[in-house]
Amino acid sequence: MTKVVKVAVVGSGLAGLTAAYLLVSSHAEDVEFDVHLFEKTPSIGMDSSSVSIGNEDQDWRIDVPMRSFQGGYYPRLIALYTQLGVAFRQADFSYSFSVFSQSEKTHSLRTTMIYNGASGRNGAGMPSSLQDLYLYRKANRLLARAFALGIFVLSTVQLLICYIRLLFFAFPALRSKRHNNLTFEEWVVETTPTHFIWKSFRFDTIWKSFAQDVLVPLFSAVCTAPNDLINTHPVEDFLDYVWLTFGTHHYVVIKGVRDAVARLTLNVKHIHLSSPIVSVHADSNDPRIASIECATQKGNIIHHGFHHIVFATQANRVGPLLSSYAASLPPDAPTRHAVMAQINCLHEFHYIRSVVINHTDDSSALLPPDPRDRRDLNLITAVPSATTPLSPWSPHRVSPTYTMATHLLTPPPVLKDEVAVPVFQTTNPFVHINEDRILSVATLERAVLTMSAKDALRGLCRETRRAWWQSSAEAEYSLGPLQGAGRRESDARPGGLAVWVVRACGVFRYSKGVS
Structure with a gap:
C-alpha cells in the first residue's frame, strides 16, 4: 500500500521550486509525496519581480534580478534545465x-x-x-x-x-x-x-x-x-x-525564467499564492505532524497534517516560524532542542x-x-x-x-x-x-556570506569527499547534522515531523553536491 507523505515547501524561488519538482517527480513505489508550495506574493517568487514589455501577441519578459548562470559554476543547474527542456543560450558578457x-x-x-x-x-x-x-x-x-x-x-x-x-x-x-x-x-x-x-x-x-x-x-x-x-x-x-x-x-534562458517556473511547477497540484505564513505549530492531536497558518485575503487559513517542512526562503524569515513551532512543543521535547539548534544556526546569516x-x-x-x-x-x-x-x-x-x-x-x-x-x-x-x-x-x-555564516552552513550541509584537484564547490556534500530536525533525533518518536532548510544563505554552490 502506498504511503502518502504530506510536505510543505515554503518559498518559491529556485531552491523551493527545485525541491517541489524533485519530490513530485519521485518514483518511489511505496511513497507518494503530497506537496504544498507556499508563496507570500501573488505570483511564483522566482518570476515575481520580472516585468513584461510589448503587446498581447508578443511580449518581452525581462527577468528581475538578472538571471544568468555560469557553465563552470552551475553544472547541476544546467543539467536540471536540460532535463526540463528549458532552452538557454550562450551569453558571454562584456x-x-x-x-x-x-x-x-x-x-x-x-x-x-x-x-x-x-x-x-x-x-x-x-x-x-x-x-x-x-x-x-x-x-x-x-x-x-x-x-x-x-x-x-x-x-x-x-x-x-x-x-x-x-x-x-x-x-x-x-x-x-x-x-x-x-x-x-x-x-x-x-x-x-x-x-x-x-x-x-x-x-x-x-x-x-x-x-x-x-x-x-x-x-x-x-x-x-x-x-x-x-x-x-x-x-x-x-x-x-x-x-x-x-x-x-x-x-x-531564452524565454525567461517563467519558462523554467512553468516546467518546474507543472505537476505541483497545491500552490498557495498570496499566502504569507503566520505561524507553524505542532498538531494538538498528533505532535508528530505540523499545521501551517497562513494570512490570506479571506482571513487566516490553517493547513494541517504535514510530515515534513522544507524551508526554501531567507533565513531571517525562517527563524520566527521555527520559533513559533518550537513554542508549541513541550519544553523537554527532543524535537524542540533540535529546532532551537536550527534557529541558532540561522541567526548567523545576514541580509x-x-x-x-x-x-x-x-x-x-x-x-x-x-x-x-x-x-x-x-x-x-x-x-x-x-x-x-x-x-x-x-x-x-x-x-x-x-x-x-x-x-x-x-x-x-x-x-x-x-x-x-x-x-x-x-x-x-x-x-x-x-x-x-x-x-x-x-x-x-x-x-x-561571512566567515561566521560559512561555519554555520556546516550544520546544514557538510563536505564528505573532495579530490586533491577539486575546489570546495566541486566536492561532494551530505546533509548536515541540523537537517531534518525532529525526525533525526535518536530519542524522538519514530515518524516525527522533519524540518529541512535548503536556502539559508543564497549560495547555490552549497547544494550542488548534496545527495
Missing part, C-alpha cells in the same frame, strides 16, 4: 569598469577598463579617454597616439599578469589551506608581493590596485553587496568562482537590501557617456569622496559603497521595431534615475 566622482553641483564618469568577454579570449578594449588623448595634444598628435597606445599596452600586460597570478592562487591543488580561511581583504595582504624585485617594478602597488579596482567591483556586482562586505567575504568562495569560470561560458530598476534613462551618471565605452554590463564605482548621492533624493537608491551595474538589455528580434528606445536594468543605483523613465522597481533581500 564589461566596462568606470569611476564616478562628484562635486557639489556636477559629476563625472571616467571609464578605466574595458573587458570584451569570453573569458578573456576577446581581449581588452581601449577606453575612449585614451583613444582621444591626441585631441588634447595639438603640438604632436602622432606622439600622443603612440603615448596612449603605450599606456594601454602596459596596463593590459599588467592586467594579464595579475589575472594569471590570480588563476595560480585559485588553482585548488596549489591553494594554501591558510588562504581558504581568510577574508578577501586578508588574502590581498597575504598575497601582495614583498620581494624586492617585484617591488622594484611596483608590482605590490599594481596587485593591490587590481584587487581593489577590478576584483572588488566585480564581486560587489556579482554578490550585489557593498564593497566593505566584499572585503570581509570568505576568499575561498571567490577563488572557487574564478577557477570554475575560467574558460567557460555564461548562459541565459542586505538590493534594488533593481528597469528603465530607459541613458544619462551619463548611469552609463559611460561615450558609446565606445559601453558594454553589456557597465560597472561603476564611486570614489571614496562621493559619500552622498546627487540630488534629488530618491527611495530607489543605495549607498555609494555599492558597485552600480547597468545592463544593456537586448529585445527579442520580433520586437526590435516596437521597442523604440533602449532599455536598461540597473542594479543598486547610487545616483538618481529619471522617475518618468522608470519601468519597474524591485527591492530584494540578498544574503551575504
Whole structure:
C-alpha cells in the first residue's frame, strides 16, 4: 500500500521550486509525496519581480534580478534545465569598469577598463579617454597616439599578469589551506608581493590596485553587496568562482525564467499564492505532524497534517516560524532542542537590501557617456569622496559603497521595431534615475556570506569527499547534522515531523553536491 507523505515547501524561488519538482517527480513505489508550495506574493517568487514589455501577441519578459548562470559554476543547474527542456543560450558578457566622482553641483564618469568577454579570449578594449588623448595634444598628435597606445599596452600586460597570478592562487591543488580561511581583504595582504624585485617594478602597488579596482567591483556586482562586505567575504568562495569560470561560458534562458517556473511547477497540484505564513505549530492531536497558518485575503487559513517542512526562503524569515513551532512543543521535547539548534544556526546569516530598476534613462551618471565605452554590463564605482548621492533624493537608491551595474538589455528580434528606445536594468543605483523613465522597481533581500555564516552552513550541509584537484564547490556534500530536525533525533518518536532548510544563505554552490 502506498504511503502518502504530506510536505510543505515554503518559498518559491529556485531552491523551493527545485525541491517541489524533485519530490513530485519521485518514483518511489511505496511513497507518494503530497506537496504544498507556499508563496507570500501573488505570483511564483522566482518570476515575481520580472516585468513584461510589448503587446498581447508578443511580449518581452525581462527577468528581475538578472538571471544568468555560469557553465563552470552551475553544472547541476544546467543539467536540471536540460532535463526540463528549458532552452538557454550562450551569453558571454562584456564589461566596462568606470569611476564616478562628484562635486557639489556636477559629476563625472571616467571609464578605466574595458573587458570584451569570453573569458578573456576577446581581449581588452581601449577606453575612449585614451583613444582621444591626441585631441588634447595639438603640438604632436602622432606622439600622443603612440603615448596612449603605450599606456594601454602596459596596463593590459599588467592586467594579464595579475589575472594569471590570480588563476595560480585559485588553482585548488596549489591553494594554501591558510588562504581558504581568510577574508578577501586578508588574502590581498597575504598575497601582495614583498620581494624586492617585484617591488622594484611596483608590482605590490599594481596587485593591490587590481584587487581593489577590478576584483572588488566585480564581486560587489556579482554578490550585489557593498564593497566593505566584499572585503570581509570568505576568499575561498571567490577563488572557487574564478577557477570554475575560467574558460567557460555564461548562459541565459531564452524565454525567461517563467519558462523554467512553468516546467518546474507543472505537476505541483497545491500552490498557495498570496499566502504569507503566520505561524507553524505542532498538531494538538498528533505532535508528530505540523499545521501551517497562513494570512490570506479571506482571513487566516490553517493547513494541517504535514510530515515534513522544507524551508526554501531567507533565513531571517525562517527563524520566527521555527520559533513559533518550537513554542508549541513541550519544553523537554527532543524535537524542540533540535529546532532551537536550527534557529541558532540561522541567526548567523545576514541580509542586505538590493534594488533593481528597469528603465530607459541613458544619462551619463548611469552609463559611460561615450558609446565606445559601453558594454553589456557597465560597472561603476564611486570614489571614496562621493559619500552622498546627487540630488534629488530618491527611495530607489543605495549607498555609494555599492558597485552600480547597468545592463544593456537586448529585445527579442520580433520586437526590435516596437521597442523604440533602449532599455536598461540597473542594479543598486547610487545616483538618481529619471522617475518618468522608470519601468519597474524591485527591492530584494540578498544574503551575504561571512566567515561566521560559512561555519554555520556546516550544520546544514557538510563536505564528505573532495579530490586533491577539486575546489570546495566541486566536492561532494551530505546533509548536515541540523537537517531534518525532529525526525533525526535518536530519542524522538519514530515518524516525527522533519524540518529541512535548503536556502539559508543564497549560495547555490552549497547544494550542488548534496545527495
